[in-house]
Amino acid sequence: xxxxxxxxxxxxxxxxxxxxxxxEDVEVLHxxxxxxxxxxLNVLKQDLEQQGIGWQDMPVAGGGGSxxxxxxxxxxxxxxxxxxxxxxxxxxxxxxxxxxxxxLNVQASQEGWDNVVPAALQEFAKHDGKWVSAPVNVHxxxxxxxxxxxxxxxxxxxxxxxDEFVAALEKVxxxxxxxxxxxxxxxQDATVFDAVAMSTGGPDFYxxxxxxxxxxxxxxxxxxETFDRMAVIRSHVDDNFSGRDWNLAxxxxxxxxxxxxxxxxxxxxxxxxxxKTPDQDFLCFRFPGxxxxxxxxxxxxxxxxxxxxxxKEQAAxxxxxxxxxxxxxxxxxxxxxxxxxxxxxxxxxxxGKKGMADLKSAAASGNLYGSMAHGHANxxxxxxxxxxxxxxxxxxxxxxxxxxxxxxxxxxxxx
Amino acid sequence: MSxxxxxxxxxxxxxxxxxxxxxxxxxxxxxxxxxxxYGFIAFTLYLSFTNSRILPTFDWVGWKNYENLFKIRAWDTxxxxxxxxxxxxxxxxxxxxxxLAILLDQKIRAEGFIRTIYLYPMALSFIVTGxxxxxxxxxxxxxxxxxxxxxxxxxxxxxxxxxxxxIYTIVIxxxxxxxxxxxxxxxxxxxxxxxxxxxxAQIDGASTFALYRRIVIPQLRPAFMxxxxxxxxxAIKSYDLVIALTGGGPGTATELPxxxxxxxxxxxxxxxxxxxxxxxxxxxxxxxxxxxLWSELREKK
Numbered sequence: 001x002x003x004x005x006x007x008x009x010x011x012x013x014x015x016x017x018x019x020x021x022x023x024e025d026v027e028v029l030h031x032x033x034x035x036x037x038x039x040x041l042n043v044l045k046q047d048l049e050q051q052g053i054g055w056q057d058m059p060v061a062g063g064g065g066s067x068x069x070x071x072x073x074x075x076x077x078x079x080x081x082x083x084x085x086x087x088x089x090x091x092x093x094x095x096x097x098x099x100x101x102x103x104l105n106v107q108a109s110q111e112g113w114d115n116v117v118p119a120a121l122q123e124f125a126k127h128d129g130k131w132v133s134a135p136v137n138v139h140x141x142x143x144x145x146x147x148x149x150x151x152x153x154x155x156x157x158x159x160x161x162x163d164e165f166v167a168a169l170e171k172v173x174x175x176x177x178x179x180x181x182x183x184x185x186x187x188q189d190a191t192v193f194d195a196v197a198m199s200t201g202g203p204d205f206y207x208x209x210x211x212x213x214x215x216x217x218x219x220x221x222x223x224x225e226t227f228d229r230m231a232v233i234r235s236h237v238d239d240n241f242s243g244r245d246w247n248l249a250x251x252x253x254x255x256x257x258x259x260x261x262x263x264x265x266x267x268x269x270x271x272x273x274x275x276k277t278p279d280q281d282f283l284c285f286r287f288p289g290x291x292x293x294x295x296x297x298x299x300x301x302x303x304x305x306x307x308x309x310x311x312k313e314q315a316a317x318x319x320x321x322x323x324x325x326x327x328x329x330x331x332x333x334x335x336x337x338x339x340x341x342x343x344x345x346x347x348x349x350x351x352g353k354k355g356m357a358d359l360k361s362a363a364a365s366g367n368l369y370g371s372m373a374h375g376h377a378n379x380x381x382x383x384x385x386x387x388x389x390x391x392x393x394x395x396x397x398x399x400x401x402x403x404x405x406x407x408x409x410x411x412x413x414x415x
Numbered sequence: 416m417s418x419x420x421x422x423x424x425x426x427x428x429x430x431x432x433x434x435x436x437x438x439x440x441x442x443x444x445x446x447x448x449x450x451x452x453y454g455f456i457a458f459t460l461y462l463s464f465t466n467s468r469i470l471p472t473f474d475w476v477g478w479k480n481y482e483n484l485f486k487i488r489a490w491d492t493x494x495x496x497x498x499x500x501x502x503x504x505x506x507x508x509x510x511x512x513x514x515l516a517i518l519l520d521q522k523i524r525a526e527g528f529i530r531t532i533y534l535y536p537m538a539l540s541f542i543v544t545g546x547x548x549x550x551x552x553x554x555x556x557x558x559x560x561x562x563x564x565x566x567x568x569x570x571x572x573x574x575x576x577x578x579x580x581x582i583y584t585i586v587i588x589x590x591x592x593x594x595x596x597x598x599x600x601x602x603x604x605x606x607x608x609x610x611x612x613x614x615x616a617q618i619d620g621a622s623t624f625a626l627y628r629r630i631v632i633p634q635l636r637p638a639f640m641x642x643x644x645x646x647x648x649x650a651i652k653s654y655d656l657v658i659a660l661t662g663g664g665p666g667t668a669t670e671l672p673x674x675x676x677x678x679x680x681x682x683x684x685x686x687x688x689x690x691x692x693x694x695x696x697x698x699x700x701x702x703x704x705x706x707x708l709w710s711e712l713r714e715k716k
Contacts, residue, residue: 066682073470073681094468094469186667239554240553240555240576380684381685388489391664392667397578397667413483
């Protein structure tokens with residue numbers, strides 16, 4: 001494998017030499033193709049163009065980026081990797097292990113990344129003590145989005161514990177409305193599961209089960225209880241949920257057909273696009289029982305090694321990404337919060353301000369955890385195996401006991 | 416033979432060139448097929464014995480990938496779904512296709528026009544079929560909503576959201592797509608049957624039913640065989656239809672080996688297990704095609 005990689009890097013060095021005309025360009029592979037995302041990326045593009053660095057856009061459509069990863073694999077195998085690639089969680093570490101990523105330590109130490117980027121995030125941006133990618137944002141996934149009009153009408157206060165939440169769900173159900181808007185795709189089931197597990201077992205349980213993959217925690221009674229609670233949630237979801245896209249579920253909350261949705265903060269964009277204002281038309285709060293915790297996923301730009309050292313234009317790109325002005329401008333549009341905790345929250349709306357404050361305090365108190373559902377707790381193989389179990393249980397294929405057993409086997413097979 | 420022996424050297428060079436020409440012209444194709452079909456089949460076979468994850472690696476792990484493959488429940492689901500889907504798809508397509516062909520063979524008016532209509536779904540890709548049927552079958556906006564809108568409030572048709580029935584919705588869409596094509600194959604077969612024999616049987620007093628049962632259908636055996644081979648390999652490689660129609664859901668209820676192979680190889684960083692499942696699929700196809708080819712080739716002698 002090492003030999004194969006050296007050949008690859010040699011080949012890519014040759015390619016770089018032969019295309020030296022464009023040595024000042026960065027080629028960026030990403031899947032931010034929606035209007036707002038593309039506009040946000042434009043900020044970065046202009047920043048680089050002012051420094052005389054060209055931008056070759058290489059967008060690959062497809063939400064979770066799996067298509068983009070397939071394209072990337074083809075490019076790397078043919079010895080011609082792009083300069084920078086949008087990437088999530090363990091994918092970065094997998095590529096870093098293959099020795100394909102550049103070393104950004106010089107920039108990192110000059111600009112003091114170590115002090116401003118939360119430690120939990122650094123685990124995915126560093127490999128072997130070397131910075132290999134530049135974090136762009138932090139999405140947190142344990143949010144609940146609620147239609148304020150429905151809550152006011154039924155006299156429901158923001159629930160702060162599981163029992164209060166169940167009581168609220170019952171109330172909504174009794175009024176004839178759908179309590180939870182949910183899209184039945186495996187990753188959405190897992191997003192809900194993430195929050196429920198954190199709320200049921202607390203952060204220690206979450207870390208043991210999903211980050212350390214401790215088999216005792218995975219097979220524990222707490223896990224069974226988590227699955228039981230998932231069944232409760234299932235009973236408050238409408239019958240037509242399976243296969244629905246997440247934004248259609250958000251639309252149900254926006255239109256007042258449903259009261260709650262559990263989804264990451266990208267859902268905020270849908271509310272804002274529909275002309276809704278946070279705290280007036282809709283509410284954002286942490287999943288009941290996880291007020292102190294933040295489960296996150298973070299988009300990063302991994303820098304692919306082009307030759308032996310990091311390129312000039314790569315360094316400029318990394319610096320531009322980590323600059324506070326870009327972090328603020330981009331994340332206001334994207335709905336997420338900056339990846340560094342020292343950025344001013346002035347430009348953000350109520351939910352954004354809350355998100356930034358939560359991130360800061362969670363980072364300080366050690367309550368910031370990678371989201372299992374979004375590939376920041378364990379590698380893709382295990383994550384997907386967990387998806388299978390969670391979604392099978394949510395669709396009624398397993399009872400809670402079988403689901404716990406299956407979860408343990410899933411981890412054993414794919415470890 | 417005697418000609419080449421007595422011919423002058425120049426003629427012999429030309430002759431040899433003429434003999435070699437077809438081989439020369441064909442050899443690039445043969446080489447390309449050898450590398451890009453058989454070469455990559457061999458490569459996949461090799462990968463299935465390595466612990467490849469995100470990229471191909473060459474660390475030999477023996478049968479481990481196959482052992483894990485059979486421990487994964489999604490693979491069981493995929494295989495049993497393939498059995499349900501394959502059997503129903505092939506059987507219904509053959510029966511419907513034959514029925515349509517027989518009805519169309521009754522010397523009716525505007526046959527060409529009707530034939531085109533029945534064949535037309537074949538012109539759509541499975542992605543289009545899948546998306547269209549996804550909407551038809553969605554209880555919120557499709558058939559169920561429409562019929563309830565007409566006043567039949569208790570009407571239920573939510574198979575696509577039901578994990579036990581979802582696989583049958585894939586059969587429906589696939590049959591809709593392909594049965595016209597099977598009809599065309601049978602129609603060609605029907606047209607090839609000797610009408611003298613049918614007339615003779617009619618004179619002997621055979622009923623139409625007996626005519627078809629005893630003379631026509633037995634003579635359609637080659638058409639049946641080709642239909643079976645085409646349908647069987649389409650069933651095994653179905654991927655796009657499932658992705659467009661149900662995305663493998665609800666849960667993992669409509670997973671097929673092809674969707675399994677893709678997700679393990681390309682999105683789950685388990686290339687070794689993905690390669691092992693690809694090999695299993697290839698074996699399944701081989702188990703169908705090889706006996707067929709063998710019987711075909713033997714008959715010609």
